[in-house]
Amino acid sequence: MSITDDLIVASATLCKTTGLLNKDYNHQIRNHVTVLRKLLSNKDLDSVAQDDTLLNVSEDSYFNFDPSQDSITYLFLLHLQIRARREASGQDLPADLLPSGKLWLKSAYFLRSFDPIQVRYAGHEWRQLVELVVQAAQASPRPFLAVRLVRDAMLRLDPSCAVLTSTHLLLTHLALFSKAYTCALPVLERQISHVPISAGRHFSSSLQILCAEHESSLSFLNEETGLSSKLLDRDYLRYFLYGGMIYMALKKWDKASHFFGTVISMPTVGSVSMIIVEAYKKWILVGLLEKGKLCPPPNITAPHVMKTIQSITKPYSNLAQAFESGDKKRLEAEVDAGQDVWRVDNNMGLVSQVLDEFARHSLMKTRKVFAALTVGELSAQTSPPNGKDDGITESKVASLIMSGAIDATLVHSQVCSNDSILRFATANSMLPQCHEIEMQAQLQIQGRLLESLFGHMEESNLRLGLSDEFIDNSIKGQSWTGAGEINPSLGGATDLEVEEDIMGDLA
Structure with missing residues (x-):
């Protein structure tokens, strides 16, 4: 064998x-x-x-x-x-x-x-x-x-x-x-x-x-x-770092924050792993992209760990502070100053997204104060007081609206683009627009249900004995001698009185 x-x-x-x-x-x-x-x-x-x-x-x-x-x-x-x-x-x-x-x-x-x-x-x-x-x-x-x-x-x-x-x-x-x-x-x-x-x-x-x-x-x-x-311990950190980077690439900012937060809050004794430092850098950038601010680390993060990593990640903290200040010129200056840092850390793409997101977060802050304003007024609100920046343009606003980044409408002016009015949507005002497609779908579903219901009406009538043919056959050959006389096949006198009232209403 x-x-x-x-x-x-x-x-x-x-x-x-x-x-x-x-x-x-x-x-x-x-x-x-x-x-x-x-x-x-x-x-x-x-x-x-x-x-x-x-x-x-x-x-x-x-x-x-x-x-x-x-x-x-x-x-x-x-x-x-x-x-x-x-x-x-x-x-x-x-x-x-x-x-x-x-x-x-x-x-x-x-x-x-x-x-x-x-x-x-x-x-x-x-x-x-x-x-x-x-x-x-x-x-x-x-x-x-x-x-x-x-x-x-x-x-x-x-x-x-x-x-x-x-x-x-x-x-x-x-x-x-x-x-x-x-x-x-x-x-x-x-x-x-x-x-x-x-x-x-x-x-x-x-x-x-x-x-x-x-x-x-x-x-x-x-x-x-x-x-x-x-x-090893670093393998645990690496898994959550890689996972956070995958969610980050998919723009699932909340999931990315969770994974990076798991790395940051990892208990450690002695020196701080560079994996934790790398996770904190990305944590800052994801916080700016998701919430427009520098998010505090998880509560269980050891104080000595935070002290160490904050001393190493100063350029990222400065970038976050510039973003929160609402000063675009200052933000651009921080981006330019840290070019080498972003490049070495392979975070250049993220920093570019942060710069692009500045306009949207600026609009979101303005929304809390104004219900509507012209593009010119909006540009003045989101630009530094004495800067040469042109601020947010109408094309940028239109792009944010079409991408779904903000809920608003833009009313164009034929005279001057800066006179175009941006109206932020409220929950009530956006209801017909935001849910129109959903409502149409629901109406179509209800319509099909009604068609199905009407389609079975004839069958139901036959089963319940309410069809015209059934009523004709029931009446044929019967004689009524008086109002008090009843048809034995239809039940007792009390039931008959109720039925007579109903038939009277329908006549």
């Missing part, structure tokens, strides 16, 4: 033991992993390593191993073929492992369909495959191809994604690298509740029944099972 036949038999035996008790299945699958590791460490497996059909991913082809049922065997054989290609090519990332290559397709198929219970027993191999896929994607012109793969693999392994793992870092870093921001959101939106316990504090994974149901995925997502590499 060949090695392939031995593997097929062993994998089939494992699939047939799924009805066993957790304890027995746990023992069976651990023995299977041990045998595979010893077998595949043998160098005399060229026939298996070179067999491209062994792990065929075509839906029309016969499967020697199905990754959804033979996950462990498929995973080990996949690593064997990757190792063989590396040795043959002399490269860490052979062409077959790059996107669209044979090994890439097999890896992608496995990550989309593996059995999450079986993979708990081969955590090191699973994580190594994920890391290889990320490396291969980053080495190609299309790194975004791996983002969805890694995300789906994480959610398949642990739908809650509540335990921070090294794969979380891989995903967020790759999403930033490839600018595939939205692909990472299904994981970022999961609440992180746990950080893996270090090996010294956790009981041995060899004593665990990994196939059993666990109250928390923390029981198997740890360094010992290999599903996560060892995490």
Whole structure:
């Protein structure tokens, strides 16, 4: 019997033991992993390593191993073929492992369909495959191809994604690298509740029944099972920094503030991490973009941390103060003075957005005082008293209105553009305009409901006995001798009097 036949038999035996008790299945699958590791460490497996059909991913082809049922065997054989290609090519990332290559397709198929219970027993191999896929994607012109793969693999392994793992870092870093921001959101939106316990504090994974149901995925997502590499404090900070940057790129300012605030409020002893400093810089800029002011840090932030990072981030604080002052000339001066700082920190794009947002926040401040004013008056209100700045122009106001940044209307003047009147909308005045489409949709829904109701009226009349045909048949052949005489089929005298009154009203 060949090695392939031995593997097929062993994998089939494992699939047939799924009805066993957790304890027995746990023992069976651990023995299977041990045998595979010893077998595949043998160098005399060229026939298996070179067999491209062994792990065929075509839906029309016969499967020697199905990754959804033979996950462990498929995973080990996949690593064997990757190792063989590396040795043959002399490269860490052979062409077959790059996107669209044979090994890439097999890896992608496995990550989309593996059995999450079986993979708990081969955590090191699973994580190594994920890391290889990320490396291969980053080495190609299309790194975004791996983002969805890694995300789906994480959610398949642990739908809650509540335990921070090294794969979380891989995903967020790759999403930033490839600018595939939205692909990472299904994981970022999961609440992180746990950080893996270090090996010294956790009981041995060899004593665990990994196939059993666990109250928390923390029981198997740890360094010992290999599903996560060892995490340091800075890894925790990096994940939330990267997450905040992803939300920032999507202009989800509130989510970005939450992630950056988590970094800033991280307890620390001794020196302050530069990751915290970087998060605070972005925290300031996001606060200006979202609320137009320098937001205070989270209450739980240590005072000595704030003292340190505020001393390092003076240019950002000065920029925020200039923004809050409403003096555009001063703001522009601060932007120009910190050009080198923004460039080194890779925050030039954010600072440019802050400068663009100044006009909108200036308008929002003016709205609190005026219900309406001309563009000329608005320009005077938002410009420095003795400056040469022309202030806000009518085109800028029109652009903000059309983009939905402010709720207002602009009444044009044919004489002079500065005489055009800007009217800020109140809740009542904007109701017909803002909700017109929504109201039309509701009316259409109600209209369809009424049509449906009228369509069933005839059927309802027949069932209730109120149709013209029913009434004619009921009256035919009956004689009424007096007002006090009743038709026995219509009930007692009291009911008849009520019915007579109703029919009288309708006559």
